[in-house]
Amino acid sequence: MLNLIVATQAEADPVISELKLRKISSSLICYQNDDVHLVITGIGKCNTATACGWLANKTIQTDATNHTHVVWMNFGIAGHLDADIGSCFRAHKITDLATKKVWFPHPLINNFPSLDLITVDQPLLQYRTDQLHDMEASAFVEAARKFSNAELVQSLKVVSDNSDHPLEVVNAKLTTRLIADNLETIISFLWALKSLSGTVVAPENTIAKTIKEHWHFSVSQKVLLERLLQRHNVLLGPLGDIPDALNDVKSSKEVLAWLQKTVDSADCNL
């Protein structure tokens, strides 16, 4: 699953169109397809953090134990003292100017151009040397990391203004064009993250649900059941259905005992 956090409609439009996202009826402006959710947050840290919490609540089921593989990406425009207009960077260090908090998004994708990014509360008239400037990334990274692995929380920025091309001349049309010009880069970064996130997804154990419906398990028994089924998957392959040996079994305790015996007697040579 991919959760995209974007400040303005103008920044989001090219991606919405490319991924064929549909607008849904909700309290925040949200677009989605089967795999991707995109929220338009509005400018600023408070809007961004709120949207992250809202989207997490919407996309992560309350009983889900394995949601840390969800990719969270923030993209949009940013200012820089002298970087070329239209150049695209990953934020490799995000500093919140107000709180001085710092985050270091991991370089998960090899050799992608990256820069420091500083998040400000008010637009700056003069940029610091060699840093991107935006108004959302620190809130995004702080909030989204509560819901996923830190490596899967990334921010991409396209330079929209610099000392030769001030912020005042940046309008919605230009913003959309800058994102559209970098669409291929943004989308391929997104798919690369999604592909890597697959390495940390635990295989779904559908039989666990069926077994839990047949017998009553306490909380600690459920943990043990999941672990035994996981071991069964690895050592003997997945259980397709409730095995015949459990047909006459009355209690969860007996189910666990049977599973324990089965996996412990499996061939364990590497």
Added chain:
Amino acid sequence: MIDTIYIENEIRNHPRTLQICERFPKATTIFCDRYTSVFNSNSQNFRLQKKNPALILARKHHKHVLPTPPGYGIGSDRNYYFSHMLNCLYDCRYCFLQGMYRSANYLVFVNYEDFFDQITATTAESTEDTWFFSGYDCDSLAMEPVTGFMGEALNHFESIENAHLEIRTKSTQIRSLLNREAIPNCVVAFSFSPERPSQALEHGVPSIAKRINAMRKLQHHGWKTGLRLDPIIHSQSVQRDYADLLDEIFQSVQAEHIHSVSYGMFRLPKPFFRKMVRMYPEEKLFSMPLTEHDSQVSFGDKAEETSLAIVDAEIRKYIDKQNIFPCK
């Protein structure tokens, strides 16, 4: 190999920092106040980071030398370890580092002199021999071309009486050792697992044949060498596996010039094991019938006893009893 280097502001102009960065001219450098803000931050996933680990250069302020855990040693009563680097180039699935650290980034402390000073001070506390083990939190030699640490450590050890160094490794990066005279108070100890567990679990590690060849070259050059058979993975074929492994090793390596052999079973602290299972739920090793006892996960007393007895007997075919050290 390294495309990102984090550097603590305090050591950004340290000669070793500059030297190491020179080796990676295309790498992006990112400055931080303390390495902990990168290495210890929350919600990191070791498995994901292992896809593209970054290098962190930092200064270690305290505890450069620490006593080894009980039962760790090769005959001396005074045993210490030090780690100029945290994390390893290799990706061995049984390794406790995956369970211990939040980050898979390679952390190198550039203030080598502080390690050496503390080694000298610790040695001076007693007239007895003191052993220092390197390779506890990293592979001692795998990053040697980058760090040059061991080269400098050997110069230091050469000058202190009563101090002995074990360089534990799975690496074949032995050029720095072959380019100098061997010193008598250093043992280069190679870790091995038999072919099958090695293939299944030791990802990115040089082949057994290459490690044996490196060991042979070092022996030929006059270095004392050691064998480390740790961790032993219990299996039905443990006798045949270790017989084959030792046969292969001692066809090339001279048993009479082996300083020591140590061995120990696969064991992990419970929290480390649980974290590793969460990271690698599909890993066969973690699905084997392991038991939990005294906060440790292991194959259990009976399996351990069987495997240890078998491996011990196999080693004794080549090595005198007094040079064999079970790691408890």
